[in-house]
Amino acid sequence: MPTSTMREAGLRVGHFQSVPWIPFYVGSEDWPVRRVPCVSSTVLAMADTGLLDATPMATVDWLARGDQWPRLGGLGLAYRQRAGSVLLFSPRPIHELDGADIAICDETATSLRVLHAILADKYGLRIGRWRRGLPADPAMPRLLIQDQAVEEAARGRFPHVHDLGREWWxxxxxxxxxxxxxxxxxxxxxALEPLRAGLAASLSRYAGQPDLAIEQHCARHGVASAPTALRALLGNFEFELGEAAEAGIRRMAQVLPTAVALQT
Structure with missing residues (x-):
């Protein structure tokens, strides 16, 4: 069967195209699957409407739907002490944000609830309104993740930048x-074997040649950040989840709110 036909007939696999996910997709253009572009905030709806067979899923969504969506081994995305790309940008210190409205980027799912718990339960703050979409006005605090967080941090517009990994840890x-x-x-x-094999090969290729994988990703997706900075960023993440990460999931299930109301 020609490769193109195999891809059309293969699994529909969620394809996250931001920097932290690079290690999972090295060489994925050659897998016998259909890659379906998505981000954390869209996966649940896509899964519910039958558009995906396998995918990364936001932990908060998996906690609600895990009976329908079993995990694929111990693979995922975790960060401890420092994320570097899950950041709250604010013109004021975090303890001065009582009652403040906070903007969030379109992609976030888990990070929104992590920040909600940090503000409300760690700092005892009231939260104004969560606003989906980013205003031009830098007076409004904002939660950015992945590539948007990296780019905003490089601009240096906000005097206070809080890393959710450090705050949570x-x-x-x-x-x-x-x-x-x-x-x-x-x-x-x-039916999952082609994906398992592809993910294992991708992680191995990234471990062996991380700079090449990052450079290829930057060229393909127009990422302007320096590859050396992105390699350091990726060093904050764990992709094959160990016991500490599993303990993190259990703690998140206990602490995070089950829902957060948004305004658009």
């Missing part, structure tokens, strides 16, 4: 697991 002492790899429950185990 100081408070709870566990990593934050932003997403886990999952698959449809009704998939036969052998």
């Amino acid at each position: 100081e408070w709870q002492g566990t990593p934050v697991v932003s997403a886990v790899w999952v698959h449809r429950r009704d998939l036969a185990d052998d």
Whole structure:
């Protein structure tokens, strides 16, 4: 069967295209699957409407739907002590944000609830309104993740930048697991083998040649950040989740709100 036909007939796999996900997709253009572009905030709706067979899923969504979407091994995205790309940007110190409205980028899912818990329960702050979408006015604090966070940090516009990884670690002492790899429950185990093999090969290739993988990603997606800075950023993440990350998931299930109301 021609490769193109195999891809059309293969698994529909969620494809996250931001920098922290680079290690999972090295060489994925050659996998016998259909890559479906998505971000954390869209995965649940896409999964519910039958558009995905396997994908990374925001941990908060998996905690609500895990009976329908079993995990794919121990793969996921976790950070401890420092994320470097999950950041609250503010014109004021965090303890002065009582009652403040906070803008959030469109992509976030888990990070929104982590920040909600940090503000409300760690600092005892009232939260104004969560606003989806980013205003031009830098007077409004904002939560940015992944590439947007890296780019905003490089601009240096905000005097106060709070890393959610550090804030959570100081408070709870566990990593934050932003997403886990999952698959449809009704998939036969052998149907997942091409994806398992592809992910294992990708992680191995990234471990062997991280600079090459990062440079290729930057060229393909027009990322302007220096590859050396991105390699340092990726060093903050864990991709094969260990016991500390699993403890983090359990703690998140206990601490995070089950929902957060948004305004658009």
